[in-house]
Amino acid sequence: MEKQTVTIYDVAREAAVSMATVSRVVNGNPNVKPATRKKVLEVIDRLDYRPNAVARGLASKKTTTVGVIIPDVTNEYFASLARGIDDIAMMYKYNIILTNSDENGGKEVQVLNTLMAKQVDGIIFMGNRVTPELREEFKRSKAPIVLAGSVDDEKSQPSVNIDYVAAVAEAVKNLIDHGNQKIAFVSGPMDEAINHDYRLKGYKKALKDANIAFDDKLIFETDYTYKAGQALEPALTAAGATAAFVGDDELAAGVMNGLTDANVAVPDTFEVITSNDTKLTELVRPKMSSITQPLYDIGAVAMRLLTKLMNNETVDENTVILPYGLMKRSSTK
Amino acid sequence: MEKQTVTIYDVAREAAVSMATVSRVVNGNPNVKPATRKKVLEVIDRLDYRPNAVARGLASKKTTTVGVIIPDVTNEYFASLARGIDDIAMMYKYNIILTNSDENGGKEVQVLNTLMAKQVDGIIFMGNRVTPELREEFKRSKAPIVLAGSVDDEKSQPSVNIDYVAAVAEAVKNLIDHGNQKIAFVSGPMDEAINHDYRLKGYKKALKDANIAFDDKLIFETDYTYKAGQALEPALTAAGATAAFVGDDELAAGVMNGLTDANVAVPDTFEVITSNDTKLTELVRPKMSSITQPLYDIGAVAMRLLTKLMNNETVDENTVILPYGLMKRSSTK
DNA sequence: CGCAAGACTGAAAACGCTTTCATATCAAAG
DNA sequence: CTTTGATATGAAAGCGTTTTCAGTCTTGCG
Numbered sequence: 246m247e248k249q250t251v252t253i254y255d256v257a258r259e260a261a262v263s264m265a266t267v268s269r270v271v272n273g274n275p276n277v278k279p280a281t282r283k284k285v286l287e288v289i290d291r292l293d294y295r296p297n298a299v300a301r302g303l304a305s306k307k308t309t310t311v312g313v314i315i316p317d318v319t320n321e322y323f324a325s326l327a328r329g330i331d332d333i334a335m336m337y338k339y340n341i342i343l344t345n346s347d348e349n350g351g352k353e354v355q356v357l358n359t360l361m362a363k364q365v366d367g368i369i370f371m372g373n374r375v376t377p378e379l380r381e382e383f384k385r386s387k388a389p390i391v392l393a394g395s396v397d398d399e400k401s402q403p404s405v406n407i408d409y410v411a412a413v414a415e416a417v418k419n420l421i422d423h424g425n426q427k428i429a430f431v432s433g434p435m436d437e438a439i440n441h442d443y444r445l446k447g448y449k450k451a452l453k454d455a456n457i458a459f460d461d462k463l464i465f466e467t468d469y470t471y472k473a474g475q476a477l478e479p480a481l482t483a484a485g486a487t488a489a490f491v492g493d494d495e496l497a498a499g500v501m502n503g504l505t506d507a508n509v510a511v512p513d514t515f516e517v518i519t520s521n522d523t524k525l526t527e528l529v530r531p532k533m534s535s536i537t538q539p540l541y542d543i544g545a546v547a548m549r550l551l552t553k554l555m556n557n558e559t560v561d562e563n564t565v566i567l568p569y570g571l572m573k574r575s576s577t578k
Numbered sequence: 579m580e581k582q583t584v585t586i587y588d589v590a591r592e593a594a595v596s597m598a599t600v601s602r603v604v605n606g607n608p609n610v611k612p613a614t615r616k617k618v619l620e621v622i623d624r625l626d627y628r629p630n631a632v633a634r635g636l637a638s639k640k641t642t643t644v645g646v647i648i649p650d651v652t653n654e655y656f657a658s659l660a661r662g663i664d665d666i667a668m669m670y671k672y673n674i675i676l677t678n679s680d681e682n683g684g685k686e687v688q689v690l691n692t693l694m695a696k697q698v699d700g701i702i703f704m705g706n707r708v709t710p711e712l713r714e715e716f717k718r719s720k721a722p723i724v725l726a727g728s729v730d731d732e733k734s735q736p737s738v739n740i741d742y743v744a745a746v747a748e749a750v751k752n753l754i755d756h757g758n759q760k761i762a763f764v765s766g767p768m769d770e771a772i773n774h775d776y777r778l779k780g781y782k783k784a785l786k787d788a789n790i791a792f793d794d795k796l797i798f799e800t801d802y803t804y805k806a807g808q809a810l811e812p813a814l815t816a817a818g819a820t821a822a823f824v825g826d827d828e829l830a831a832g833v834m835n836g837l838t839d840a841n842v843a844v845p846d847t848f849e850v851i852t853s854n855d856t857k858l859t860e861l862v863r864p865k866m867s868s869i870t871q872p873l874y875d876i877g878a879v880a881m882r883l884l885t886k887l888m889n890n891e892t893v894d895e896n897t898v899i900l901p902y903g904l905m906k907r908s909s910t911k
Numbered sequence: 912c913g914c915a916a917g918a919c920t921g922a923a924a925a926c927g928c929t930t931t932c933a934t935a936t937c938a939a940a941g
Numbered sequence: 942c943t944t945t946g947a948t949a950t951g952a953a954a955g956c957g958t959t960t961t962c963a964g965t966c967t968t969g970c971g
Contacts, residue, residue, distance in 0.1 A: 250720075252927055263951045268929060278949060298696040299635045300927035303956045308632060310675065310696070318657045318664070328652050331678050340692065342643065343676040345664050359673065363631040363643070387583075471861065498861050505863070528804065528831050530838070530863050585957055596921040601959060611919060633957030636926045 251292045260288040271296055302364060310340045311367040311551060312360035312388075316348045320469070321494065321523035322540065323371055326394050329544025330369055337552045339366070348437075350376045357382045364388075367551045369544075370402070371395050373437035389554035393547035394540075396438045400564060403554065405547045407569040409439060412536045413447025413490065414454075415571055416518050420488045421455045423516060423578045428452075429481055429489035431500060433469045440466075444492055444520075467496070474499020478507045481515075488516040488577075494525045497533055501576060517576040531575030539567050584625045593621040604629055635697060643673040644884060645693035645701040645721075649681045653802070654827065654856035655873065656704055659727050662877025663702055670885045672699070681770075683709045690715045697721075700884045702877075703735070704728050706770035722887035726880035727873075729771045733897060736887065738880045740902040742772060745869045746780030746823065747787075748904055749851050753821045754788045756849060756911045761785075762814055762822035764833060766802045773799075777825055777853075800829070807832020811840045814848075821849040821910075827858045830866055834909060850909040864908030872900050 253271075257264045262285060269277050270285045277285075288294075302308040313330055315323050331341050342360060346353045353372060357379070360368060368390040370383075375397040383390050383402055392404035420428050430448045432440045445464075452459055462484050467473040474496040481489065481504070491497035497519035501511050509515050511531055519526060519535045526533040546565060553560050586604075590597045595618060602610050603618045610618075621627075635641040646663055648656050664674050675693060679686045686705060690712070693701055701723040703716075708730040716723050716735055725737035753761050763781045765773045778797075785792055795817050800806040807829040814822065814837070824830035830852035834844055842848050844864055852859060852868045859866040879898060886893050 250927090254927075264928080265930080265951060265953095266949085269950090272929085276949060281949080295691070295695050297636075297927050298692075299632055299641060300956090301929075302632045303630075303636050303958085304927075304929040306929095306956075313676075317661065318651055319654070319661050321652070321654075324651045324657055327676075328650065328678060331651070331676070335677070340675050340677065340696065342673050343646075343660075343664070344668070344673065345661060358628070359631075362628050363673065471857065495857070495861075502861070502863070524804065524828070525861065528828075528835070528858065529861055530835070583957090587957075597958080598921060598923095598960080599919085602920090605959085609919060614919080630957050633926090634959075636928085637957075637959040639926075639959095 250297075251294045253294070253296070255292060256285065256288050256294050259292065260285045306364075308364050308366055309338055310342055310363075310365050311369065311548075311555075312342045312344070312357075312363070312365040313369045313371075314344055314346050314353060314356055314360075315371050317345055318343070321525060322521045323394070325523065325540035326371060326544035326547075329541040329546075330393065330548045331544075332541075333545045333548035333552075337548075339548075339552070346372055348372050348374055350374065350379060354378055354382055357386070361386055361388065367391075367555045369393050369547055369551060373439040374434075375399075375401070375438065389551060391547050391551050391554065394538075394543045396443060398438050398442055403550060403560075403563040405543055405550060405565045405567060407536075407538050407543075407567050409443035410447040410450065412538075412569040412571075413444045413520075414451040415447075416520075416536050417448050417451035417490050418454065419571060419577065420490065420516055420518060421451060421457065423488070425488040425516065426457060427460070427463060427484070427486045427488075429463045429465055429484065429486040431465045431467065431474070431477065431489050431496065432492040433467070433496070435466045440492060444490075448490060469493045469496050471495050471499040471502075474501075475503035475506075478503035478509070482507070482509065487514065489518075491517060491519045494519050494521045494523045494533070494535070497535075498525055498529050501529060501531075501533065512576050512578050516578060519576075522572060526572075526574060534574045534577040535572050537570040537572045543567060583630075584627050586627070586629065589618065589621050589625060589627050592625065593618045639697075641697050641699055642671055643675055643696075643698050644881075644888075645675045645677070645690075645696075645698040647677055647679050647686060647689055647693075647701065647703045647705065649705050650678055651676070654858060655727070655854045658856060658873035659704060659877035659880070662874040662879075663726065663881045664877075665874075666878045666881035666885075670881075672881075672885070679705055681705050681707055683707065683712060687711055687715055690719070694719055694721065700724075700888045702726050702880055702884060706772040707767075708732075708734070708771065722884060724880050724884050724887065727871075727876045729776060731771050731775055736883060736893075736896040738876055738883060738898045738900060740869075740871050740876075740900050742776035743780040743783065745871075745902040745904075746777045746853075747784040748780075749853075749869050750781050750784035750823050751787065752904060752910065753823065753849055753851060754784060754790065756821070758821040758849065759790060760793070760796060760817070760819045760821075762796045762798055762817065762819040764798045764800065764807070764810065764822050764829065765825040766800065766829070768799045773825060777823075781823060802826045802829050804828050804832040804835075807834075808836035808839075811836035811842065815840070815842065820847070822851075824850060824852045827852050827854045827856045827866070827868070830868075831858055831862050834862060834864075834866065845908065845910050849911060852909075855905060859905075859907060867907045867910040868905050870903040870905045876900060 256267045344356045435441045522535040522537040526535045589600045677689045768774045855868040855870040859868045
């Protein structure tokens with residue numbers, strides 16, 4: 246009762262040609278007489294022949310699939326990038342093997358290895374904690390790897406991002422311009438390069454430009470979760486902050502709702518600005534002002550870059566920086 | 579400069595055994611003398627040998643990868659299922675090929691075909707519009723297919739869901755019990771089975787049980803988007819509705835915010851209850867009451883079911899129904 | 912000490928395709 | 942006609958594993 250698979254050999258026999266010829270017509274090789282092509286095509290249709298991609302992969306050493314490592318699909322930010330990645334991948338006839346890493350170094354290394362074992366033609370990596378071990382695996386990979394919406398201190402790999410330092414600096418300057426002096430910096434784990442090495446730098450720069458002393462009492466390191474943000478209210482007010490820059494939208498929603506629930510008026514007595522411009526910013530009330538990022542495009546461009554790399558095309562610039570913006574909504578004055 | 583790949587043959591030579599033996603130790607076959615195993619393992623380690631999964635797949639006819647068709651990763655509901663799927667998949671050593679379908683029949687058929695060409699061991703399908711063509715492809719597949727959080731009128735495939743009819747009926751009854759007589763039914767496209775054949779049925783049942791006449795002026799068919807929901811306010815009030823059941827959280831958030839923005843007080847003068855219990859319900863103000871679904875588990879159970887099917891284990895029940903609940907938050911009295 | 916029954920191991924045949932290389936065909940040119 | 946340079950085609954060698962089948966060794970035991 247097992248369904249019988251029809252192979253290239255069956256087609257060759259039925260069409261009275263060699264496998265080589267069948268292979269040629271399947272792959273659109275022009276060196277086939279039109280009459281022959283027609284005959285083969287008919288048989289293919291009649292037998293409902295579908296080439297086995299695994300065999301093809303083994304013979305050609307190309308699988309037309311790329312691996313995508315994502316911290317968590319459930320996170321709006323990364324999901325948006327993933328969507329961009331998949332669309333472009335599909336456009337170039339690639340498929341995506343998607344795996345959640347939870348930004349867990351061990352899991353990332355393991356996943357990377359199974360992707361390589363599966364002979365993916367390329368890899369897109371999302372995650373901001375590029376450990377030395379990870380970097381080691383990257384080097385050992387013969388498939389090109391590009392980072393999307395993720396930074397590595399050492400810039401060891403091609404990547405596409407926005408200029409986080411400048412974006413955060415501008416966001417914070419905006420807060421300063423509104424008269425705030427004690428501005429909280431609420432971020433995810435500080436061992437992520439994007440937090441300790443980019444956002445924080447932007448924050449400090451804005452302060453310095455405005456001659457405001459840096460005060461580490463205003464630095465709040467926590468998880469990227471709604472609950473964590475919500476729980477921050479007492480500490481925030483205790484520290485005397487009157488505004489906050491937040492590194493993640495869900496976290497920011499938590500911060501804002503936490504404040505509101507404690508009767509701290511946003512934006513009147515406390516301003517909040519967030520980082521990722523996901524849908525969330527529009528759903529909450531007040532709507533959140535945010536740094537804007539071309540989320541979909543970051544993924545799309547990363548995938549496009551990867552196709553070039555997989556094709557051995559020369560690319561002029563390996564680390565691409567997309568433009569950001571600032572969107573004023575209702576959580577800032 | 580191309581990195582050299584080491585094959586099973588290299589290991590065999592270095593260890594002075596046959597490929598067969600190497601294969602055995604790699605696959606944990608017990609029929610290998612401990613001393614031999616040790617020797618081979620050492621060589622594997624020394625040469626840093628990693629089995630080629632593609633070759634393996636060709637020889638064994640198993641790829642340890644499953645295809646996942648999802649309407650849109652960017653949708654919280656499906657993303658949550660996807661996370662459950664991936665976790666269980668990883669637990670059973672499978673990888674996921676993820677593709678967005680936009681619930682577009684043509685794209686779905688095409689994607690299904692490329693998944694089959696890639697010899698996936700199984701497929702998880704999400705999407706509520708199972709067309710005859712699609713059903714045809716399902717049948718032709720030799721890899722088992724299970725539907726997750728998705729229904730097919732004809733129950734042609736194994737699936738895991740909740741009892742949508744009962745859940746919606748209960749939700750609507752709740753609204754009726756609060757004294758509402760004109761309850762709007764706001765749903766996504768009616769050509770999706772889940773809407774026209776399940777949710778609507780539950781809605782009608784609740785009305786009937788309460789002796790309320792069905793009025794199709796209260797049926798609102800629209801897109802699953804925030805904007806669409808927001809735009810619904812005028813129509814909703816014009817129809818005289820005092821409450822609404824909504825088939826999607828993002829849509830519901832739109833409906834609710836639309837009402838609020840038009841100074842219709844939720845829940846005091848208009849109650850809203852939604853369907854999917856995603857994170858969103860907690861982010862908006864007022865928080866939305868919702869049917870609760872074990873989102874992660876729907877995905878997880880679907881994947882688990884698939885592993886059994888792929889293993890040819892006998893499963894007692896092909897269509898599993900998980901429990902639902904009703905979570906009262908602040909958008910209902 | 913002889914022998915059957917495991918326990919191990921290796922040779923070689925798949926798996927279903929791509930690709931190289933050689934050969935065959937053919938039209939145009941001489 | 943013969944030659945020549947494309948143009949078409951086929952044979953066969955991989956691609957890197959798994960798996961079957963047939964041994965070859967070891968044991969335990971009478």
